[in-house]
Amino acid sequence: xxxxxxxxxxxxxxxxxxxxxxxxxxxxxxxxxxxxxxxxxxxxxxxxxxxxxxxxxxxxxxxxxxxxxxxxxxxxxxxxxxxxxxxxxxxxxxxxxxxxxxxxxxxxxxxxxxxxxxxxxxxxxxxxxxxxxxxxxxxxxxxxxxxxxxxxxxxxxxxxxxxxxxxxxxxxxxxxxxxxxxxxxxxxxxxxxxxxxxxxxxxxxxxxxxxxxxxxxxxxxxxxxxxxxxxxxxxxxxxxxxxxxxxxxxxxxxxxxxxxxxxxxxxxxxxxxxxxxxxxxxxxxxxxxxxxxxxxxxxxxxxxxxxxxxxxxxxxxxxxxxxxxxxxxxxxxxxxx
Amino acid sequence: xxxxxxxxxxxxxxxxxxxxxxxxxxxxxxxxxxxxxxxxxxxxxxxxxxxxxxxxxxxxxxxxxxxxxxxxxxxxxxxxxxxxxxxxxxxxxxxxxxxxxxxxxxxxxxxxxxxxxxxxxxxxxxxxxxxxxxxxxxxxxxxxxxxxxxxxxxxxxxxxxxxxxxxxxxxxxxxxxxxxxxxxxxxxxxxxxxxxxxxxxxxxxxxxxxxxxxxxxxxxxxxxxxxxxxxxxxxxxxxxxxxxxxxxxxxxxxxxxxxxxxxxxxxxxxxxxxxxxxxxxx
Amino acid sequence: xxxxxxxxxxxxxxxxxxxxxxxxxxxxxxxxxxxxxxxxxxxxxxxxxxxxxxxxxxxxxxxxxxxxxxxxxxxxxxxxxxxxxxxxxxxxxxxxxxxxxxxxxxxxxxxxxxxxxxxxxxxxxxxxxxxxxxxxxxxxxxxxxxxxxxxxxxxxxxxxxxxxxxxxxxxxxxxxxxxxxxxxxxxxxxxxxxxxxxxxxxxxxxxxxxxxxxxxxxxxxxxxxxxxxxxxxxxxxxxxxxxxxxxxxxxxxxxxxxxxxxxxxxxxxxxxxxxxxxxxxxxxxxxxxxxxxxxxxxxxxxxxxxxxxxxxxxxxxxxxxxxxxxxxxxxxxxxxxxxxxxxxxxx
Numbered sequence: 025x026x027x028x029x030x031x032x033x034x035x036x037x038x039x040x041x042x043x044x045x046x047x048x049x050x051x052x053x054x055x056x057x058x059x060x061x062x063x064x065x066x067x068x069x070x071x072x073x074x075x076x077x078x079x080x081x082x083x084x085x086x087x088x089x090x091x092x093x094x095x096x097x098x099x100x101x102x103x104x105x106x107x108x109x110x111x112x113x114x115x116x117x118x119x120x121x122x123x124x125x126x127x128x129x130x131x132x133x134x135x136x137x138x139x140x141x142x143x144x145x146x147x148x149x150x151x152x153x154x155x156x157x158x159x160x161x162x163x164x165x166x167x168x169x170x171x172x173x174x175x176x177x178x179x180x181x182x183x184x185x186x187x188x189x190x191x192x193x194x195x196x197x198x199x200x201x202x203x204x205x206x207x208x209x210x211x212x213x214x215x216x217x218x219x220x221x222x223x224x225x226x227x228x229x230x231x232x233x234x235x236x237x238x239x240x241x242x243x244x245x246x247x248x249x250x251x252x253x254x255x256x257x258x259x260x261x262x263x264x265x266x267x268x269x270x271x272x273x274x275x276x277x278x279x280x281x282x283x284x285x286x287x288x289x290x291x292x293x294x295x296x297x298x299x300x301x302x303x304x305x306x307x308x309x310x311x312x313x314x315x316x317x318x319x320x321x322x323x324x325x326x327x328x329x330x331x332x333x334x335x336x337x338x339x340x341x342x343x344x345x346x347x348x349x350x351x352x353x354x355x356x357x358x359x360x361x
Numbered sequence: 362x363x364x365x366x367x368x369x370x371x372x373x374x375x376x377x378x379x380x381x382x383x384x385x386x387x388x389x390x391x392x393x394x395x396x397x398x399x400x401x402x403x404x405x406x407x408x409x410x411x412x413x414x415x416x417x418x419x420x421x422x423x424x425x426x427x428x429x430x431x432x433x434x435x436x437x438x439x440x441x442x443x444x445x446x447x448x449x450x451x452x453x454x455x456x457x458x459x460x461x462x463x464x465x466x467x468x469x470x471x472x473x474x475x476x477x478x479x480x481x482x483x484x485x486x487x488x489x490x491x492x493x494x495x496x497x498x499x500x501x502x503x504x505x506x507x508x509x510x511x512x513x514x515x516x517x518x519x520x521x522x523x524x525x526x527x528x529x530x531x532x533x534x535x536x537x538x539x540x541x542x543x544x545x546x547x548x549x550x551x552x553x554x555x556x557x558x559x560x561x562x563x564x565x566x567x568x569x570x571x572x573x574x575x576x577x578x579x580x581x582x583x584x585x586x587x588x589x590x591x592x593x594x595x596x597x598x599x600x601x602x603x604x605x606x607x608x609x610x611x612x613x614x615x616x617x618x619x620x621x622x623x624x625x626x627x628x629x630x631x632x633x634x635x636x637x638x639x640x641x642x643x
Numbered sequence: 644x645x646x647x648x649x650x651x652x653x654x655x656x657x658x659x660x661x662x663x664x665x666x667x668x669x670x671x672x673x674x675x676x677x678x679x680x681x682x683x684x685x686x687x688x689x690x691x692x693x694x695x696x697x698x699x700x701x702x703x704x705x706x707x708x709x710x711x712x713x714x715x716x717x718x719x720x721x722x723x724x725x726x727x728x729x730x731x732x733x734x735x736x737x738x739x740x741x742x743x744x745x746x747x748x749x750x751x752x753x754x755x756x757x758x759x760x761x762x763x764x765x766x767x768x769x770x771x772x773x774x775x776x777x778x779x780x781x782x783x784x785x786x787x788x789x790x791x792x793x794x795x796x797x798x799x800x801x802x803x804x805x806x807x808x809x810x811x812x813x814x815x816x817x818x819x820x821x822x823x824x825x826x827x828x829x830x831x832x833x834x835x836x837x838x839x840x841x842x843x844x845x846x847x848x849x850x851x852x853x854x855x856x857x858x859x860x861x862x863x864x865x866x867x868x869x870x871x872x873x874x875x876x877x878x879x880x881x882x883x884x885x886x887x888x889x890x891x892x893x894x895x896x897x898x899x900x901x902x903x904x905x906x907x908x909x910x911x912x913x914x915x916x917x918x919x920x921x922x923x924x925x926x927x928x929x930x931x932x933x934x935x936x937x938x939x940x941x942x943x944x945x946x947x948x949x950x951x952x953x954x955x956x957x958x959x960x961x962x963x964x965x966x967x968x969x970x971x972x973x974x975x976x977x978x979x980x981x982x983x984x985x986x987x988x989x990x
Contacts, residue, residue, distance in 0.1 A: 081846035081848065081849075091539075094543045095543075096539055096543065120545040123542075123544060124545060127543060128540070130536040130539065131536075132536055135535040135536045135537060136535075136539075136540055137537055137540075138537045138559065139559065140558045140559055149554075153544065153546055153550070154544075154545065190934065196540070199540065199544075203544065218703035218873065218935075219703065219874075219914055219917055219918060220703060220913060220917055220930065220931040221934065222917065223917035223918075223928040223930035223931075224930045227928055230925055230927065231927075245846070245847065247847070248918060248920065249919060251919070252925065252928070253924075253925060254924075271924060285848060289848040291854075291877050291879060291880040292879060292880065293903060293915065293920055294879060295899045296900075297879075298879075298880055302852040302855045303848060307816050307818055307819070
């Protein structure tokens with residue numbers, strides 16, 4: 025399964041189930057304990073310097089995966105290996121070093137910055153705690169970081185509420201970069217921003233990645249953006265990867281019926297490309313109730329008896345990438361016609 | 362110099378400072394504090410000196426609040442009582458505040474079994490009426506000011522902790538807390554440096570109101586003979602002393618009563634103004 | 644399915660309204676007073692809407708698109724001052740008083756919102772919420788209302804509609820709730836549906852379904868729709884005409900094909916270019932520098948001038964007029980007027 029000789033991250037069979045608390049009525053009625061099955065066996069590799077895009081609908085587990093990577097959440101089972109070490113074993117200073125190397129930028133530009141700390145204090149704290157610079161050099165470094173994310177120098181004295189959404193995301197990026205990470209996890213980095221501002225922030229991310237050689241995990245639901253920034257893309261459905269592959273290949277000729285549906289549902293800017301029928305009917309089943317077999321069989325136009333009982337595994341595709349579908353060959357055939 | 366320091370304050374704080382709530386509340390509390398610190402400078406008579414020539418005199422120019430059944434000047438006694446009652450306001454609440462904020466923060470952030478135990482404690486305490494529980498504890502420890510402080514603190518911290526816990530839990534859901542964890546900050550730093558300043562506002566506002574309540578409580582206990590002991594001048598004690606003469610010398614109870622209401626109002630207004638000032642922007 | 648809809652009155656009125664707009668908005672302005680200052684959130688907006696037409700009102704946050712929509716039926720909060728005229732079937736909604744407006748709202752003109760959860764009453768079953776609306780706006784009896792509620796749920800594509808009447812809003816998914824909202828809106832056979840970001844909170848596959856539903860209903864019921872959105876893709880996929888708003892004004896309007904294929908205003912062009920499309924991967928996207936102006940800090944000239952790469956002296960001095968630049972295509976930009984003198988006769 026190893027695609028890359030030396031992946032930065034190697035994720036094996038990552039599973040995360042959140043148990044629901046059982047009420048008294050459940051206990052009396054002897055209802056089985058229910059759990060939200062957020063991640064159901066994710067296998068993934070991320071190589072150094074690459075951008076991996078993660079797409080899927082809300083509730084599919086993409087943000088949960090991102091939060092597992094930075095250890096905000098601990099998986100139920102499975103391992104995440106970072107530079108060949110299991111991150112679950114990191115304790116004390118090792119864990120701090122890991123957190124320094126793998127940083128996260130959050131979706132909400134409003135809640136992700138402490139409203140009572142100035143931008144300078146926020147950056148200074150990161151530099152100080154991780155002893156990135158001696159005290160005398162910190163103000164210069166803060167100015168440097170502000171330059172890096174194209175914010176004016178006087179931003180350091182201001183509080184977060186004095187900035188617009190796009191500027192706040194820049195502050196979030198500056199905070200992450202302050203500790204000189206090698207990997208950035210960007211969870212819906214621009215989805216709260218206006219279109220004209222999105223482009224500014226995405227350009228910044230691309231530039232910084234080139235400049236600093238960062239590895240980026242780009243979690244988003246905007247397919248056009250993911251296509252634009254990613255080298256590799258993984259499509260997640262109900263906590264499982266249904267298709268993964270090089271961005272251009274996957275977007276040009278998606279193999280999995282879900283990837284196909286997702287791509288054709290994304291509204292095209294060309295009014296002539298209108299379709300009369302919805303790309304896919306039905307809704308995402310609740311993660312409390314993940315269907316047996318292929319998680320997508322309930323909505324899949326190609327589903328057969330086999331799909332309802334046997335969960336398909338990721339299999340390599342002829343054009344590169346992998347898909348988890350019993351009918352992968354058929355659907356590839358259909359695409360070619 | 363004051364003008365200079367004032368002009369450095371952010372505009373919303375200045376606006377809050379100019380509000381009537383702050384001016385009136387702050388004025389009352391400032392005056393109360395001055396009375397508490399320097400009663401001798403304001404009181405026209407010795408609060409303990411008997412004057413058999415002027416027993417139970419109604420309010421007059423010489424004795425604006427009248428005199429009591431020993432001829433003591435009520436105004437002087439009310440002013441000296443500020444010292445005891447402001448002490449009650451402070452010491453009956455400050456330890457509850459400190460313990461409650463610390464416990465509430467830790468429990469709210471970490472959750473788990475500590476939170477469960479805390480939940481049971483809270484349930485146990487709030488089932489009883491506040492005053493009943495305090496009286497029970499004072500009865501065990503024995504009457505007196507210090508014991509009263511201990512009793513009130515023992516019961517009162519739970520209310521602060523409960524409020525703090527809820528605020529901390531709300532703040533913990535914000536991503537700036539997640540960001541701190543991803544940054545590898547210690548939980549102590551996250552709780553006290555990041556969450557606390559954002560979660561403390563309602564607790565501080567509650568504290569202001571609670572100081573007013575503490576004075577009422579202290580006076581009640583003083584009235585019941587469980588708090589400050591005579592001949593110490595305390596508003597509750599003063600009201601208790603006057604209760605037998607309520608029809609003949611109404612001023613004996615009324616004047617300390619007005620002082621209680623006024624100080625309580627001062628704390629409440631100040632609490633409102635502080636809440637306005639501390640509210641984060643954006 | 645169109646047989647389900649009782650619409651005699653509409654059909655009688657059709658020949659009259661067919662050749663003229665159902666809704667005609669002229670010089671609509673909405674302002675708020677904040678700390679003694681007058682802030683214009685909507686500034687001199689004019690547009691027409693034909694029966695059965697879907698108009699997209701597109702813009703970024705703060706552009707005034709939602710307030711424009713709400714101003715049409717006078718539900719602006721906090722209380723704003725509305726000027727201009729909104730002619731709905733010959734009556735001016737702006738000058739109407741509250742009781743008169745209430746008769747039109749939810750009856751002839753219905754509205755759906757971005758957050759279906761907050762606009763549905765969580766304590767009432769959806770069956771009750773639909774029949775309540777039917778009771779208010781139709782003369783149907785109890786049994787008929789029940790039947791009609793099922794028809795409406797069926798119409799908006801809720802599976803097993805009859806069995807879901809007794810369910811509460813929280814028992815529906817986000818997409819299904821939006822369908823319920825639409826069903827409630829349709830209960831009164833509206834002739835105009837105002838949709839305020841109806842799909843923004845939904846996933847793409849569900850957004851796709853809801854947009855198709857709105858388009859189908861428009862065809863079946865000959866209902867006009869104003870769709871407020873920030874997503875040009877949504878506009879491209881569902882609207883007939885589009886008006887682009889910036890800082891409270893409509894800066895360009897025209898048919899969807901024209902606006903998306905040959906936009907004339909630099910802002911529209913910039914918006915379209917900042918969406919990656921047919922662009923080499925990982926290359927810098929076109930971006931409009933800066934941010935839209937705040938309401939209390941509007942530039943004197945063209946509101947877009949400070950961010951516009953082509954801005955000239957006149958742009959900073961006076962706001963451009965909104966004028967025709969092609970057939971059914973209008974834009975508010977100085978550069979266009981001076982650059983294309985030949986189009987002058989078109990005005």
